[in-house]
Amino acid sequence: MLKIYPIIAVIGLFLSIVAVLRKSPFFNFAGLLIFIYGLLKSAEYIMPALPAQVILMYMAMCVFSLFIYFSIQEETFKAFLEPMRAVLADDNKKFLRLIIVFAALPLFAGYLTYVKVKPTYNPPVSARIVHPEPPSQMDFKGKTMNVLGLENPLRKDTANFAKYVEEGKKIYYQNCFFCHGDDLDGKGHMADAFNPVPLPFRGTDTIAQLPESFVFWRVSKGWRGLPAGSGPWNSAMPSFEDFLTEEEVWKVIMFIYESTGNKPRSW
Amino acid sequence: MRILIAVLLAMCFPVLGYGAENAAGNPEGKKIYDGWCAQCHGYKGDADSFTKDVSLPKPRDFTFGSFKFRSTPSGDPPTSEDLTKVIRNGNPGTSMPPWSRFSDAEVKAIVEHVKSFAPDTFAMEAKPIKIGTPPKASKELIEKGKAEFKAAKCVDCHGNAGRGNGEKGWQDDFKTDWGYGIAPADYTHGWELRNGSSLEDIYRTISVGLSGTPMTSYMDSLSDDKRWALAHFIKSLQLTRQLGLALKVKKTDNLPSKPNDPAWEKVDYMDLPIGGQLMFDTRDFTPVITNVRVRGLYTTKELAILLQWTDKKPNDGSDGKPTDSIRIQFPVKKHEATELPYFFMGTNKAPVNLWQWKASDMDKVFASVAKGHENVEPMEKSDATAMASYDDGLYSVVFKKELKSAKDDPVFEIGKFIPFSITAYDGRNGEENIRGAISAWYYLMMEPPTPLKVYVFPPVISLGVLIVGIGLHKKLRKNKRG
Numbered sequence: 183m184l185k186i187y188p189i190i191a192v193i194g195l196f197l198s199i200v201a202v203l204r205k206s207p208f209f210n211f212a213g214l215l216i217f218i219y220g221l222l223k224s225a226e227y228i229m230p231a232l233p234a235q236v237i238l239m240y241m242a243m244c245v246f247s248l249f250i251y252f253s254i255q256e257e258t259f260k261a262f263l264e265p266m267r268a269v270l271a272d273d274n275k276k277f278l279r280l281i282i283v284f285a286a287l288p289l290f291a292g293y294l295t296y297v298k299v300k301p302t303y304n305p306p307v308s309a310r311i312v313h314p315e316p317p318s319q320m321d322f323k324g325k326t327m328n329v330l331g332l333e334n335p336l337r338k339d340t341a342n343f344a345k346y347v348e349e350g351k352k353i354y355y356q357n358c359f360f361c362h363g364d365d366l367d368g369k370g371h372m373a374d375a376f377n378p379v380p381l382p383f384r385g386t387d388t389i390a391q392l393p394e395s396f397v398f399w400r401v402s403k404g405w406r407g408l409p410a411g412s413g414p415w416n417s418a419m420p421s422f423e424d425f426l427t428e429e430e431v432w433k434v435i436m437f438i439y440e441s442t443g444n445k446p447r448s449w
Numbered sequence: 450m451r452i453l454i455a456v457l458l459a460m461c462f463p464v465l466g467y468g469a470e471n472a473a474g475n476p477e478g479k480k481i482y483d484g485w486c487a488q489c490h491g492y493k494g495d496a497d498s499f500t501k502d503v504s505l506p507k508p509r510d511f512t513f514g515s516f517k518f519r520s521t522p523s524g525d526p527p528t529s530e531d532l533t534k535v536i537r538n539g540n541p542g543t544s545m546p547p548w549s550r551f552s553d554a555e556v557k558a559i560v561e562h563v564k565s566f567a568p569d570t571f572a573m574e575a576k577p578i579k580i581g582t583p584p585k586a587s588k589e590l591i592e593k594g595k596a597e598f599k600a601a602k603c604v605d606c607h608g609n610a611g612r613g614n615g616e617k618g619w620q621d622d623f624k625t626d627w628g629y630g631i632a633p634a635d636y637t638h639g640w641e642l643r644n645g646s647s648l649e650d651i652y653r654t655i656s657v658g659l660s661g662t663p664m665t666s667y668m669d670s671l672s673d674d675k676r677w678a679l680a681h682f683i684k685s686l687q688l689t690r691q692l693g694l695a696l697k698v699k700k701t702d703n704l705p706s707k708p709n710d711p712a713w714e715k716v717d718y719m720d721l722p723i724g725g726q727l728m729f730d731t732r733d734f735t736p737v738i739t740n741v742r743v744r745g746l747y748t749t750k751e752l753a754i755l756l757q758w759t760d761k762k763p764n765d766g767s768d769g770k771p772t773d774s775i776r777i778q779f780p781v782k783k784h785e786a787t788e789l790p791y792f793f794m795g796t797n798k799a800p801v802n803l804w805q806w807k808a809s810d811m812d813k814v815f816a817s818v819a820k821g822h823e824n825v826e827p828m829e830k831s832d833a834t835a836m837a838s839y840d841d842g843l844y845s846v847v848f849k850k851e852l853k854s855a856k857d858d859p860v861f862e863i864g865k866f867i868p869f870s871i872t873a874y875d876g877r878n879g880e881e882n883i884r885g886a887i888s889a890w891y892y893l894m895m896e897p898p899t900p901l902k903v904y905v906f907p908p909v910i911s912l913g914v915l916i917v918g919i920g921l922h923k924k925l926r927k928n929k930r931g
Contacts, residue, residue: 270918271925283918292911299906301899305695305866305892355488355499360727360734364546365485371544375724377694377889405728405791415789415799416890420728441484 185227191220207252207262218244310378313391314412316399323423332395334432334446343436350437353430358438361418366442376418383438390444397435397446401426478562481555486563489544494566504544505735506643507629511563514570515626515661518644520577523658523666526570528577532560542641542739578656581673583648586681594682597675606663611636611686612842613761618663626661632737633663635759635842639687641739646687652680690720690740695866695892698745704753705746708845709838713755716744721871723886728793729822736886738873741775747895752861753849754893756871763839764876765808771881772809774874775846778802779859779867781818792870792890794819794883802828802859806835806846808876814848818857822883828857866892 198213222237253259269275269282316329336346354362361380363370368382381388389397399407405417422431439446483492489508491498496510509516518535519527536556539547551559564571584590598604598611606618617623618633625631639646644654655676658666667676696719705712721741725733744755756775766772780790781800790799797820805815816831833850852861861867871888874880 267925270922271929279922283922284915287918288911288915291914292907295910296903296907299900299902301897301903303695303697303864303866303894303896305894351488352499356503359488359500359544360503360725364488364544365548365550367550369546371546372724372727374722375886375888410788415791418728418792418889420732424730 185224187220187223187226189220191217191224194218194220205261206265207258208265211248211252211262214248215241215244308413308416311412312381312388313396314409316396317407320399320403320407322402322428325428329395329399332398334394334398334435336429336432336436337394346433347437347440349430350433350435351441353426353434354437357420357422357425358434362438366438377416378413380418383444384442386444389438389442390447392447394432394435394439394446397438398431401431401435475558475561475565477555478558478560481551481559482562485548486559494563500544503734505737506543506631507627508544510627511566513627513661514567516570517659517661519575519657519660520580520653521575521657522578522668523660526567526573526575528575529557529560529564530577532563533557536560538645540643541646542638542643578653578668580649580653580656583652583680584674584677586685590678590681591685592682593675594678594680594685597671597679598682601667601671601675601679603679606633607636608633608761608842610841610843611683612759614759614842619762623663625663631662632761635761636683636686637688638740638759640690646684648680648684651683652676655679655683688720688742691718692722693719693891695719695894696743696745698747698752698754698893698895700896700898701746701748704748704751704849705847707838708755708836708847709840713744713845716746716755718742718744719891721888721891723871723873723888726793726872726883726885726887729883731884733880733884733886735878736873736880737875737878738886741871741873741888743871743891743893745893745895747852747863749852751849751851752895753847754869755845755847757843757845758873759842760839760844760875760877761842762877763808763844766876767809771874771876771879772807773844773876774805774807774881774885775844776803776805776872776874776885777848778819778870778872781857781859789868789890791821793872793887794822794825796821797824800857802857804831804833804835804848804850806837806848808837808839808844811837830855831858861895863895864897866894868892 194213194216196213198210198217201207201209201213219237219241222232222240225232252262269279318328318330320327320329336342339346354366359370360372361370361376362368362383363373363380366383368380368384370380373380383389400419402421402423404419404421405414406421408414408417426434435446438444482490487498489498489500489504490496490511491501491508494511496508498508501507514526516527516531518540519525519531521527521531533556535545536548536551536559539545548556598607603611604615606613606615606623608614608618613633613635615633623630634642636642642650644650644659654664655671656666656668658664671679697717699717719742721743723736723738723741725736727733738758738760740758742757744757746753754777756777758775760773764770764773778794779802780795781802788799790796790801794803795801800818800820803815803817803819803825805817807813807815812835814831814833814835816828816833817825818828819825831850832855833848835846835848837844837846839845850858850861852863854860859867868890869892870890872885873887874885880886
């Protein structure tokens, strides 16, 4: 990617140096402003970009202080105003005058006004919380369970581990893969239809961050269990207690961890 | 040029079929296959798998030895590159996704294992057909392709407008060699063309056909330039899908009088991708409608919403199957906050308003209030109306309603983002009630007429700046002379 703002800054600096050498305070002023703008915008390459409002405020302060600086001596101020006067009045600047004063400036002012008065409409944004706060207790088909500290009972039966994972695989491909994907990457063939889009299980920022108890709660309660801040009204995540038994939910959880190489968080 | 080089290279290194020595498969390939392919294609490659009843189209049975997606002449097995391409690109419109996670060596191993399921088929030598340089698209070429589309009887299955609604495609004997029914492709939906949607993909499909299906090879019956012309015409049918979150509805003096009025074509649209209803029993794992196109217009009195979707075989419910239908949903109350009713049929606390149109009652709206999918009350009175048409595979339904709202009506306020969602039903696919293809919440916004100030302020300011400029110019000139 071509980094445009540092280039703008360099051009501004160059312009102001040339202007100093040729004793033209106006172009020195313009060059410095371009330089500062370029610098402020370049900041986004090394830190979070400055908001447009902040840049506008800085620029206004620079215009103001530079203007004071150039107008403090009468001589300098006169030289500062000279290019403007020349464009407005000199006979040999007719063409420049036509372009700048009689065309570009009025059109630019009109454009700025248009941008300002034109109404804009933006649909409401709904934020998404990937890991909503789980409740301390949940209800699974009428059975009350403590979410905190809930453990997967099938993990203790290590002899049947592979069998449970394989059974979990079958459950996954008959209930989950439509949205969460053949490859558990969140890109299932129906994923596009829903908003928010289904989460992937691959990678380190979804199930890898969670204890199995949390996943059990999400799978069992689905959209109904989401707190209001997480937008339950948009979620297509079914409440799987309607379709699966407790054991089946644990099995499918074992499969999604095992097949993505992730480990449940245990701390 | 690149294609020419590829063809020349392909001729220098013919791809040889795999002999019996590979019939045992590839152990590395088997491992990956069992992990990531068997869920659909079966551990034995026979598609007797976990997903056989929850996917449409069904997964390929490799043991059958017939492969649809090839670059080789009809009757020949696919090349290793053909199989690799399917794994890498997936088959759009099916549950076969593109697999990018595996290395080239891993894909090669999978391909070898897949071949071992049909050793007889792959004992033959497979050689791709030559694909020359495609001619440039032109109006004449597309016209020629269109004529060919009729002459070569493509219309019999794919329909006049290429939506897959041809008469022959829906007769009982229209089946695959695997024994199940198959729908002719809808060329307007480029995003779900199984064998790819590029010009070359289409040309290749016409040339070599799709084995095991009624789509035969046209290599011998149509000349090369006719096949390219056809490919150009078919390519020209593809819709440009516009996805988004909000549809802007413009104001007009008169609404188009019919749902298929050409005036609608000039109106801005938004495409809604839709998927099966998976939250409540009975779930719809195999919807066939994938897209609903929405347009809107409003007048001082009324709002009109046009919904259009492809249905290859219309169904009005008279044959014992459910009727085709579409339904639009709005929140009952005005929703200022971002909090909405549940996107599918609302809840007890946050009800939704449903307008349903059915092919069995062409000009009627079934209006109801839903408080969840199990709690739907028909409305006694609603002034929502509908009109509909079915043209060459395309349903067009216009819902209309006065802007003023009564109790239990959605609130249509100009300049506000009004949430809506869609459920579409294909009766032939057995869809009704809560089995259907559903959309997420979207918004429609009736754009207020542009305020006068937008036309007045900018020219006034421009003129002002110009006058100041001229004034300064005059003054400075005078100073200079004086």
